[in-house]
Every structure is written in structure tokens, then in C-alpha cells.
Amino acid sequence: MNDYNTLIKGKMVYGENKIIIKSPFNNIEIGSVPALTKKDIDSVYDYAKKAFYSWKELSPQERIEYINKFKKEFISNRDLIARIMALEIAKPIKACYSEFDRTIEYIDQTIECYKKEFINPDIVKENIHGIKGKEGYFFREPLGVVLAISPFNYPLNLSLAKIIPALLVGNTVVFKPATQGSIVGTLIGKCFFKTKLPHSVLNVVTGKGSEIGDYIIENNNVNMISFTGGVDVGKKIASKKSMIPLVLELGGKDAGIVLEDVDIKEVAKEILKGALDYSGQRCTAIKLVYVHEKIADKLINQLKELIKGLKIGSPFDDVDITPLISQSSLKWAKSLIDDAVKKGAKVVCGNISDENILFPTLIDKVKHSMLIFDEEQFAPIIPIVRYKEIDWVIKYFNNSKFGLQGSIFSNDEDKAWEIAKKLNSGTININKSSSRGPDIFPFSGIKDSGFGVQGIKWALESMTRIKGIVKNKI
Numbered sequence: 001m002n003d004y005n006t007l008i009k010g011k012m013v014y015g016e017n018k019i020i021i022k023s024p025f026n027n028i029e030i031g032s033v034p035a036l037t038k039k040d041i042d043s044v045y046d047y048a049k050k051a052f053y054s055w056k057e058l059s060p061q062e063r064i065e066y067i068n069k070f071k072k073e074f075i076s077n078r079d080l081i082a083r084i085m086a087l088e089i090a091k092p093i094k095a096c097y098s099e100f101d102r103t104i105e106y107i108d109q110t111i112e113c114y115k116k117e118f119i120n121p122d123i124v125k126e127n128i129h130g131i132k133g134k135e136g137y138f139f140r141e142p143l144g145v146v147l148a149i150s151p152f153n154y155p156l157n158l159s160l161a162k163i164i165p166a167l168l169v170g171n172t173v174v175f176k177p178a179t180q181g182s183i184v185g186t187l188i189g190k191c192f193f194k195t196k197l198p199h200s201v202l203n204v205v206t207g208k209g210s211e212i213g214d215y216i217i218e219n220n221n222v223n224m225i226s227f228t229g230g231v232d233v234g235k236k237i238a239s240k241k242s243m244i245p246l247v248l249e250l251g252g253k254d255a256g257i258v259l260e261d262v263d264i265k266e267v268a269k270e271i272l273k274g275a276l277d278y279s280g281q282r283c284t285a286i287k288l289v290y291v292h293e294k295i296a297d298k299l300i301n302q303l304k305e306l307i308k309g310l311k312i313g314s315p316f317d318d319v320d321i322t323p324l325i326s327q328s329s330l331k332w333a334k335s336l337i338d339d340a341v342k343k344g345a346k347v348v349c350g351n352i353s354d355e356n357i358l359f360p361t362l363i364d365k366v367k368h369s370m371l372i373f374d375e376e377q378f379a380p381i382i383p384i385v386r387y388k389e390i391d392w393v394i395k396y397f398n399n400s401k402f403g404l405q406g407s408i409f410s411n412d413e414d415k416a417w418e419i420a421k422k423l424n425s426g427t428i429n430i431n432k433s434s435s436r437g438p439d440i441f442p443f444s445g446i447k448d449s450g451f452g453v454q455g456i457k458w459a460l461e462s463m464t465r466i467k468g469i470v471k472n473k474i
Contacts, residue, residue, distance in 0.1 A: 002031045006206045007189030008040065009047045010199035015040065019208060021183055024090040024323045024356050025315055033182045033206040038215050040205075045221040047200035048145045048172045055201050056142050056170035060119045063168055064111055069195035071107050074188075081156070081187055086315040088183050089152050090323045090356070091278055093316050103156045106439050106456070107164055113440075113456050114168045118464070133473035140464040142170030143245065144223030147216065151228045152325055153281050155181035159188060161439070162226040163202065165459040171224070173202050176216055178229070180325055182206045209233070217241060224463055228283075231448050247452030247462050249445065251376045252283040252404030254434040255397055257419070258299060259390075259410040260292040267409045268302040271382070274407065274433020276310070276360055279321050280380045281329075283449075284405055284434040287377055288366075290393045293386045300364055300384060304349050307360045321380055323356035333358055333379035336372040340383070343370050350381075368396060376402070390419060398424040403446035405434035 001020075005012035015034035023030050036044075055063075074081075082096040091099075124136040148162035159177060166173045177185025189204035205216060213233070217225065217240055227237055228249040238246060256271055274286040291299050311319040324330050330353060337351055340363055350361030358379055366373055366383040373383070373396075387393050397406060407429045410416040420428040426444040429435065436443055442455040452462060 001029045004031050004033050004183050004186040005190070006034050006036075006186045006204045007193050008036070008044050008200075008203045008205065012190060012193055019179065019182070019206065021088060021180065023087045024180070024325050025087070027355070030084075030087050031183050033186055036205055036207045036212065038212065041212060041215055041219065044174060044200075044203045044205060045145065045219045048174055048203055049221045051198060051200035052142070052144055052170075052172045055167075055172055055198060058170075060114070060168075063170065064115070066195060066197055067107065067111060067164060067168060070192050070197070071104065073191040073194050075104065077187065077191060081184065084187065085155060085184050089155065089181055089325060090315045091153075092319060092322055094318070095278060096315075099154060099156050102437070102439075103160050106157065106161060109440060110164050110168065110456050110460070114165075114460060117457065118169060118460055121469075135471045137469045137471070139467045139469070140169060140461075141467040143463060143465060144171060145221050146171045146173050146463055147176070147222045147225045147227075148173055149176045149216075149225070149227040149229060150178060150181070150185070152178040152181040153278065155184040156188075158228050159185065161454065161459060162228075163188070165456070166224075166226075166463045167201065169460055169464050171463055172200065174205055174216070174222075175202060176205045176207075176209075176213075179206075179208055214240070226452075226459075226462070234450055245452075245462060247454060247459075248450035249283065249443075249452075249454060250448060250450040251402055252285075252434075252445065252449050253287050253374065253376050253400050253402040254284055254405045254407070255288040255290060255400075256286045256407040256409065256433065257390075257393055257397070258289065258291040258295070259408070259412070259415070260294045261411045262295070262409050263411070264295060264298050264302050268299060268306055270409070270431075270433050271299075272303060272306050274435075275382045276321065276380045279324060279358070281325060281378050284436050285378075286382070286407065286433050288373065288383050288385060290385045290387050290397075293388055296364075296384065296386045300348060300362065303362055303382065307349055307362060310360055312357060312359060321357065321360055324358060324379060325356075327356060329378060330356055330358055333377050333381060336375060336377050336379075337361060337363065337381065340366060340370045340372045343367065345370060345372075345383075374400065394419065394422050398422075401448045404449035405429065405445075407432060407434050 017035040018032040085096040121137040146166040150159040234248040234250040312321040348362040352359040360380040408416040444453040
């Protein structure tokens with residue numbers, strides 16, 4: 001077992017206390033990270049605030065050069081990071097490599113967007129506004145210290161999608177990775193350290209959220225928070241911090257709506273992928289399927305056959321389903337299945353568990369009185385809701401406490417478009433499962449799915465403020 005140092009105050013350090021990280025796959029200890037104290041956190045913020053004043057004064061090209069140096073070091077550690085990720089969060093190794101490569105693309109695209117849209121001011125001249133002798137120059141200025149908090153399920157992409165835009169525009173960053181995912185977080189910090197990033201521009205704070213989470217949030221030196229994680233924590237952040245920008249990406253109950261005119265085989269493949277990738281542990285996973293009663297039996301039978309062909313096991317093998325992140329996640333998923341069965345739902349297949357693994361589970365005849373109709377399972381469960389009228393579906397879709405994404409499957413694109421316009425959600429996908437990407441798209445949620453907008457351009461905007469300089473002729 002390795003002890004992993006973390007990057008704080010310009011050094012790779014190891015604290016007096018440590019957190020043991022175990023693999024969800026086999027429960028073996030794979031490493032430890034520092035359990036930082038409140039005193040450590042205070043000093044981290046003090047140094048990050050001081051570093052901000054010199055970091056923001058660097059030219060855009062100088063900051064870009066540091067990011068490119070990081071990218072080079074990061075790429076040289078591709079195999080190590082992918083394997084550690086597979087161990088730490090039990091994501092299939094192919095998906096770990098895919099996430100790594102997507103993150104490299106994100107870095108490149110963010111740099112290009114920054115150069116194109118954020119370096120030069122917007123200029124508003126008198127021929128535009130009509131006031132003689134007045135010209136406005138509007139710049140994007142950094143905010144200060146950005147607190148970036150990432151989840152376990154995308155420890156590379158969702159971490160660097162916060163860190164990279166924050167650093168590019170001139171902010172310094174205090175980065176708190178999820179406990180399960182913090183080894184990957186320390187490796188990100190180490191790559192920045194090797195590029196000789198200036199002292200305290202990035203700090204990686206490791207520790208249990210239950211012990212230091214509130215303290216990290218409440219520090220007076222926090223100028224902006226970008227958080228991806230659970231609803232309860234997101235609401236706590238919103239209640240504790242006022243008068244600073246927040247971007248909160250929280251939960252989702254992304255529903256797929258299947259109209260009666262579809263190609264059953266093709267839609268079943270898309271639903272299976274959308275619902276079960278990374279064992280359903282994604283905010284954008286399809287978590288509820290509305291299917292017209294005329295085709296429900298055919299779709300269910302097709303899904304059942306596809307599920308039979310899925311491979312289950314180690315993240316280092318060529319499998320489709322890997323262990324859930326924790327025993328508590330498994331217990332939550334099982335409780336939702338048990339509640340549904342108790343209230344009349346039928347388990348078509350699955351509902352078998354082995355250690356942290358939940359075999360993919362298909363549930364028919366789900367009703368709105370069941371917990372799984374409303375609650376996010378974050379597990380490989382496909383609940384089927386049969387419907388007669390599309391207006392009924394629209395009503396319950398819009399009544400959900402979540403509003404991240406949704407999908408409509410139909411061979412009639414005009415009809416799908418009209419339904420999509422009536423659905424209250426951040427994004428609606430036509431003939432495709434819900435998805436965060438591509439990263440150049442805006443990504444947002446409403447209600448308990450959070451607020452603020454992510455995506456490359458919008459991340460850069462969220463971490464800056466507009467400063468105007470207006471010239472007037474005397």
C-alpha cells in the first residue's frame with residue numbers, strides 16, 4: 001500500500017493523520033492520503049489568497065504555458081492514472097482511459113476558447129450605443145480563490161473541468177476531491193507540482209467531507225464555489241454561502257420517454273447503454289423509462305435479452321457492470337427495489353448482489369407511489385413505467401424534484417420536438433440517451449439538479465466577473 005502526498009502551499013506533503021482508501025472491487029487497501037486538519041485548511045486559504053495577486057498578473061500566454069506543461073506531464077502518467085482510477089472507483093479500465101482522453105480534449109478546447117473569447121475585451125463604440133464620445137471596454141477579470149469540489153464518478157474530467165478554467169482566467173484554486181477518488185486527486189496535484197506551478201496557485205485538500213466539508217466551505221477567502229455532488233451537500237453550500245458565485249451540479253432522475261412508433265431493438269440498445277454505463281453511477285444516466293403500453297412487453301423482453309449478454313466483474317476485465325462505489329450505495333439501491341416490489345412492481349431480472357456488485361435489474365410496473373419513481377438510484381436499475389397518454393408522462397416528468405436531462409425516442413422528430421418543448425429540464429435529447437457531452441455544449445440543471453451552467457465557455461464565464469472601462473471625450 002502506497003502513501004500518497006498531496007499538494008498544498010507549494011509542496012507535496014503528508015499530514016500527521018491519514019485516510020485509508022479501499023477498492024470497491026475487492027475491499028483491499030490501495031493507498032492512503034493525508035487527512036488534513038482545520039489548521040491546515042486555514043493556512044491553505046491564506047496562501048492561495050496571497051498567490052492570487054501574482055498569478056492573475058501573469059500574461060494569458062504565461063498561464064497557458066503552465067497548463068500545457070501540466071498536460072504534458074499528465075499524459076506521461078496516463079497508464080498509472082487510469083489504473084489507479086479503476087482500482088479506486090471500480091470504473092471499467094476502458095472507461096478510465098476514455099475519461100482520460102476526453103479530459104485532454106477538454107483542456108485543449110478550453111485553452112482555445114479562452115484565447116478566442118476571453119483575452120480581449122468586448123468593445124462597444126458610439127456607433128453601436130448612439131452616445132457621442134463614449135466607448136466601453138469590458139474585460140473578464142478573475143474572482144480570487146475558487147473552491148472546486150469534485151465527485152467520485154468522474155475524478156479526472158469533473159475535477160479538471162473546474163481547475164483548468166479557473167487557473168486559465170487567473171484564479172487560484174483550492175481543490176477538494178471526493179474521498180473515494182482522492183488518490184487520483186493527489187496525482188493531479190503531483191502533475192501540477194512537477195511543472196513548477198507557482199507556490200499555492202493550486203492546493204489539493206484531502207480529508208473526509210463529513211469532518212472538514214463545512215469548514216472548507218465557510219472560509220472567508222472563498223470567492224467562488226464549483227461543486228458536483230449530492231443534493232443535500234449542494235443545498236448546504238447554497239445556505240452557507242451568499243454573495244459569491246456558485247455553480248452546483250447535483251442529482252438527476254433523467255427519464256427516457258419511448259413513443260409507440262420506435263424501432264424496439266435500436267431503442268433498447270440505447271436505453272441499456274444510457275442506464276447502465278458505469279453501473280448507472282452517473283447523474284445523466286437514464287433512471288426511469290416511460291414506455292407506451294402498446295409496446296411495453298416487446299421493449300421489456302428486448303431489454304431482458306440484452307441484459308443477459310452483459311458481463312459482470314472486475315474493472316480490469318472487459319466487463320459492462322462493475323461494483324458500486326460502496327456498501328451504502330448497494331443498500332440504498334436494494335431498498336428502492338424492495339420498496340417497489342412491496343408496492344406491486346415486478347422484478348423481471350436481476351436483484352442479485354455479490355459484495356458491492358448489483359446485477360443489472362429490470363423492474364416492470366413501476367408506479368408513482370414507489371420511491372424509485374422519484375428517488376435517484378445511482379445503480380444499474382432500469383425501472384419501467386407503462387403509460388397510455390403522453391400528457392400524463394409530461395405531467396409527472398415536470399413534477400419531478402429533479403430537472404437535469406431527459407430523452408425522447410420516436411421516429412416522428414416533429415412530434416418529439418413538440419414534446420421536448422413541454423418538458424421542464426436542463427436538456428432534452430431526441431433519440432439519444434442523456435449525456436453531459438460534448439463539453440462545448442452548455443450543461444445545466446434546474447430544481448434539485450442544481451443551478452449555474454457548465455461546459456467550456458460557461459465554466460470560464462462563471463469564474464470571472466465583468467470589469468468595464470469607459471472612455472469619454474472631454
